[in-house]
Each structure stands twice: as structure tokens, then as C-alpha cells.
Amino acid sequence: MDALFTPLAAALGASVDQVKLISCLLVAYPLGSVFIRIPASQPSLRHLFNVLVSAFFLIPVLNLPWGFAQLLGSILGTYIIAAKVKGPMMPWIVFTFVMGHLTINHVIRAIYELSYETVEVTAPQMVLTMKLSMFAWNVWDGRRPAEDLDKWQLQKRITKYPSLLEFLGFSFYFPGMLVGPYIDYTSYLSLIDESLFKSAHPELKKGPKRIIPDGRKRVAYRKMIIGLLFLGTFVVLHPKFNFGLALAPWFLTQNLVKRVVIFQFCGFIERSKYYAIWTLTEGASILTGHGFTGYGPSGESLWNGAANVKIRTIEFPPNSKMFLDAWNINTNIWLRECIYKRVTPKGKKPGFRSSMLTFLTSAFWHGIAPGYYLTFVFGGFITATARLCRSGFRPFVLPPPGAPTTTAKRIYDLIGTLVSLLLLNYAAAPFMLLTVTDSLEAWRRLQWYGFWVIGSALAFFYSGGSKYLKKLQNQQVKPAVVAEANKMPNTPEPLVVPPLEGAVQDLIKS
Numbered sequence: 431m432d433a434l435f436t437p438l439a440a441a442l443g444a445s446v447d448q449v450k451l452i453s454c455l456l457v458a459y460p461l462g463s464v465f466i467r468i469p470a471s472q473p474s475l476r477h478l479f480n481v482l483v484s485a486f487f488l489i490p491v492l493n494l495p496w497g498f499a500q501l502l503g504s505i506l507g508t509y510i511i512a513a514k515v516k517g518p519m520m521p522w523i524v525f526t527f528v529m530g531h532l533t534i535n536h537v538i539r540a541i542y543e544l545s546y547e548t549v550e551v552t553a554p555q556m557v558l559t560m561k562l563s564m565f566a567w568n569v570w571d572g573r574r575p576a577e578d579l580d581k582w583q584l585q586k587r588i589t590k591y592p593s594l595l596e597f598l599g600f601s602f603y604f605p606g607m608l609v610g611p612y613i614d615y616t617s618y619l620s621l622i623d624e625s626l627f628k629s630a631h632p633e634l635k636k637g638p639k640r641i642i643p644d645g646r647k648r649v650a651y652r653k654m655i656i657g658l659l660f661l662g663t664f665v666v667l668h669p670k671f672n673f674g675l676a677l678a679p680w681f682l683t684q685n686l687v688k689r690v691v692i693f694q695f696c697g698f699i700e701r702s703k704y705y706a707i708w709t710l711t712e713g714a715s716i717l718t719g720h721g722f723t724g725y726g727p728s729g730e731s732l733w734n735g736a737a738n739v740k741i742r743t744i745e746f747p748p749n750s751k752m753f754l755d756a757w758n759i760n761t762n763i764w765l766r767e768c769i770y771k772r773v774t775p776k777g778k779k780p781g782f783r784s785s786m787l788t789f790l791t792s793a794f795w796h797g798i799a800p801g802y803y804l805t806f807v808f809g810g811f812i813t814a815t816a817r818l819c820r821s822g823f824r825p826f827v828l829p830p831p832g833a834p835t836t837t838a839k840r841i842y843d844l845i846g847t848l849v850s851l852l853l854l855n856y857a858a859a860p861f862m863l864l865t866v867t868d869s870l871e872a873w874r875r876l877q878w879y880g881f882w883v884i885g886s887a888l889a890f891f892y893s894g895g896s897k898y899l900k901k902l903q904n905q906q907v908k909p910a911v912v913a914e915a916n917k918m919p920n921t922p923e924p925l926v927v928p929p930l931e932g933a934v935q936d937l938i939k940s
Contacts, residue, residue, distance in 0.1 A: 431490050444665060447492075447549040451608065452661065454487045455710045458605050459654060462717030465604075466642065470624040477599025477622070484602035488554070497551030500535070501558055504528050505601045508562040512569045513591060524566035525768070528559045529794065536797045554608050556795060560764040561601065561612040567768050568615055582767065586616050605714035609707045611738040611760035613720060621720050643731035646716055650733075653713030661706035664699060671699045673862045676872035686877055690852070693876060697855035700862055701744065704758075708738040747850045748843055750816040754809070765792055801860035801869050808857045808880065815884050816850075818891045822899040826906070849883070856880035 432446055439449040461483055468475050488498040508524050515523055535552050544550060564586075571579055571587035579587065592600070592615070600618045613621075620626040627641045673696050675681060681689060715721055721736030740756035747753035755762070769788045774780045789806055796802045827838040857880060860869035873880070 445547040448547055450491055451549050454491055458714035459717055462714045465718045473622050477595045480599040480604050481602045483604040484607045492549055500551055504531055504558060509597050512566050521566040521570050525563045528562050532559050533794055540798055557610040557612050563768050564764055565615050586614055588615055605718060606711050626722050645731040650713040650716040653709050657706045657710035660702045664702040664706055667699050671696045673700055673859045676875050682875055694855050705741055712736045746847055749846050750812050750850045753850055753854055799864040800866045801864040804860035804869050805857055811884050812853050815887045825903050853880055
């Protein structure tokens with residue numbers, strides 16, 4: 431099928447693989463409308479539709495028959511392990527199986543030096559790894575006493591093991607199959623039987639009428655337009671503005687301020703690729719019915735459940751935590767539910783061990799490039815420093831409960847947004863540059879400004895600054911304001927490297 435895409439790729443100046451991938455994401459829109467028209471009374475047809483569409487994407491379009499076979503092998507292996515192994519080690523066996531398979535393919539990709547313009551099996555396999563390991567934990571939770579589970583685990587537990595067709599349909603749910611986000615099994619079932627819609631209308635649970643909320647298409651195609659705008663931005667500007675620009679000879683001829691400003695713009699262009707693909711898949715998921723979260727105050731239907739990124743929060747973050755909470759949301763949930771909470775002994779709070787195991791999982795899941803580790807480690811120092819700044823300085827500018835926002839608070843928020851963006855773009859560079867040599871050279875050409883900011887802040891706080899600020903708070907700030915200031919933003923998702931913050935603080939203190 432390459433002959434169909436080659437002329438378009440040449441006209442756009444993109445690789446054939448990229449054009450084929452985007453074409454699959456766009457074709458998922460009309461296919462999503464077909465999916466939701468399959469009667470909920472025929473669930474087998476819906477499952478089969480998912481399998482056939484995913485097979486069509488992977489085999490004739492993307493030319494990945496071996497990739498499809500590998501994904502199918504992971505799926506069947508997980509299905510058998512989760513059914514046959516009854517003990518508490520079952521989820522860890524599944525996790526080792528799927529993560530080990532993924533890591534092998536990451537190594538193969540590195541050995542053959544495949545560029546990110548080449549579409550191969552690791553991207554859909556990364557999505558599938560999250561989905562299958564989450565499924566294993568949900569099955570295990572279904573075998574445990576309800577009183578041992580938290581709220582999330584109770585909602586997602588699986589008490590009835592699926593048939594093979596149900597499991598294949600879930601595993602190959604087509605809108606998020608190629609690049610994510612994944613869908614958990616209970617959410618998938620509620621989509622298949624449309625119970626997620628009826629939950630908003632309890633009186634219709636036993637009725638024959640199908641209730642599909644209005645507004646679904648409007649929201650979905652708005653997402654498509656937004657995704658295409660970001661895609662166009664990336665295609666047009668990325669060749670000229672990317673993190674690799676910091677390695678160009680002319681970059682050093684600019685003064686430091688100009689270099690830093692250009693680098694921030696490069697960060698936005700680098701992120702636009704992720705905005706594009708995740709927003710496109712979100713829209714296709716909404717067309718199938720996934721993502722419905724109820725109704726707003728004015729009666730409008732809300733479709734926030736399929737989002738994997740919150741663009742406005744990322745580009746204008748009040749602080750680094752909210753930035754990370756808004757990025758790759760479903761991966762955050764997977765790390766929290768399948769690693770961070772699971773490696774923590776019952777009755778104890780997560781500590782250094784939980785932190786580092788989650789960090790290693792996140793790093794291995796992304797790949798073996800050393801740039802990933804540089805980004806995650808420095809990201810841990812950023813979040814540790816941000817928490818210290820929040821508890822140290824915020825009480826002085828926060829108005830009393832119920833009082834209007836002050837000018838000092840607005841200035842504090844503006845400074846927080848600017849510093850967060852500067853640091854997060856600095857930290858993200860190795861994630862895109864991948865190698866230690868290129869990453870360190872880019873940081874050197876930026877005069878190591880990220881290290882200066884974080885290092886100076888940590889030196890201040892751990893050399894007596896925290897105690898001094900605490901003393902001032904006790905003298906000048908009302909206790910209610912201090913308590914309010916120390917509350918973290920009410921975001922349900924964990925950080926991409928949630929855990930590393932505690933590990934960093936332990937390391938600094940030691």
C-alpha cells in the first residue's frame with residue numbers, strides 16, 4: 431500500500447511511515463462512528479470490529495505483520511497467565527513477560543538505529559504493555575477481599591474472567607492502539623454495553639432505548655481540528671526549531687538570553703507532535719463513546735475521560751507538579767496503580783524503594799536511551815525543589831481564605847509559570863536528544879542554567895533557608911494561611927516521575 435502514500439509524503443516533505451500513521455489516526459474517526467452504530471446487544475460484533483480494524487492498520491497499511499504477531503503473542507500469553515496462575519505473583523509474572531518483550535524490541539530498535547520517523551512495533555507495544563499489566567492487576571484485585579482494596583481498585587477490579595474474543599477486542603481497541611492512550615478493561619466493557627451512558631440516566635438502565643449523549647461528534651471533531659493544527663505546526667516548524675538546534679554552530683553566536691528564548695520555542699514545537707497525536711486519538715475515542723464523564727451545569731455532555739494531555743496547563747503551568755500531572759495522564763495512572771502502590775508493603779507509606787522502582791519502570795518503558803534517564807533524574811530534583819519553594823514562599827503571598835487574590839500572589843504565580851517552563855524545557859532536552867554527549871553539550875551551551883537554578887535553590891533550603899522561612903511564617907503568617915498554602919493542587923493523577931521526588935529528598939538529606 432506504500433504506493434498510495436508515497437505521493438502525499440513527497441508533497442508534504444514527510445516520511446511515508448509518518449503519513450501512514452497519521453492516515454490511520456484520521457481513518458479512525460469515521461470508523462469510530464461505525465463502531466458506535468453496532469448495537470450494544472451484539473457485543474461480539476464490536477469486539478470483532480476492534481480486532482479487524484487494528485489488524486488492517488498494522489498489516490496492510492503499516493506493513494507490520496510480524497509486529498501484529500508479536501502483539502498477539504503478548505496478548506495470548508497474558509490471557510493464559512492471568513487465567514492459570516492464581517497466586518499473588520500473577521500480576522508480576524505478566525508484568526515481567528510484557529515488559530521484557532518490550533525491552534527486547536527497544537534494544538533491537540537501538541541496535542538498528544531506527545529513527546523516530548520509522549514506525550515499528552514498539553509504540554503500540556508500549557500502549558499494550560500498560561493495558562495488559564493493568565488488566566493483570568485488575569484480575570488479581572477481583573480475587574482479593576473487597577475490604578483490602580482502595581476505591582480505585584474496587585472500581586476497576588475484574589470478577590468475571592473475559593472470553594478470548596472479549597479480551598482480544600479489549601486489547602485491540604483501535605482508536606488508542608497505535609499511540610495510546612490505553613483503556614482499562616472495566617471502562618472498555620462499559621463502552622461495549624453502553625452502561626457508561628446509562629449511568630447518567632439510572633431510570634433507563636432496564637429500558638431498551640439507547641442513550642448516546644448529544645455533543646459527542648462536535649467535541650470529537652473539534653479535537654481533530656486541534657490535533658491537525660498542532661500537526662501542521664510540527665511539520666512546518668520542527669525542521670527549523672527543535673532541541674537539536676542547540677548543537678548547531680550558529681547557536682553559540684547568539685547571546686545567552688536569545689539562546690534561552692529560542693530554546694523555549696523549540697520546546698513548544700517538540701511538544702506539538704505529542705499534542706497532535708494524542709488529541710487526534712482522543713477525538714477518535716470520543717466518537718466510539720469512550721471518555722464520557724457526565725453532564726455539565728448547563729446540561730452539556732462532557733467528554734474528558736479519554737484525554738491524555740491538558741495543553742493549556744502544560745503551556746502555562748502554575749508549577750512543575752501541575753505540568754507533569756497534565757502530561758501523558760494515562761501513563762501516570764499506570765505507574766501509580768501498577769508500580770508505585772503495588773511495591774509498597776501493606777500498611778506502610780511509599781518510600782525510597784517504591785520511588786526508585788517506579789522511576790526504573792518508567793525509564794525502561796520509554797526505552798534504553800540514556801537521555802531518558804537524564805530527564806527523569808533531573809525532573810525528580812525539579813519537583814523536590816518546587817515543593818520546597820511552595821512550602822517556603824507561598825504562605826507569604828497567599829491571601830486569607832475568602833479574600834481576593836493580591837498583586838503579590840499574581841506576581842508569584844507569574845514567576846512560577848516562567849520558571850517552570852524554563853526548567854521543564856531544560857529537563858526535556860535529553861529526552862529528545864537521547865545521547866549523553868548531545869544532552870550535555872546542549873546544556874553546556876545554555877550555560878547549565880537549569881542546574882544553577884535548582885542547585886542554588888537546594889543549597890539555600892538545606893543550608894538553613896527552610897528553617898528561616900518557617901520561622902518567618904510563624905511570626906508573620908496566620909496558621910490557616912500556612913495550612914492552605916501547603917496543600918498540593920487537587921489533581922488526581924500522579925507525576926510521570928511521581929516517586930522520584932521523595933528519593934531525591936532522601937539523597938539530599940543524606
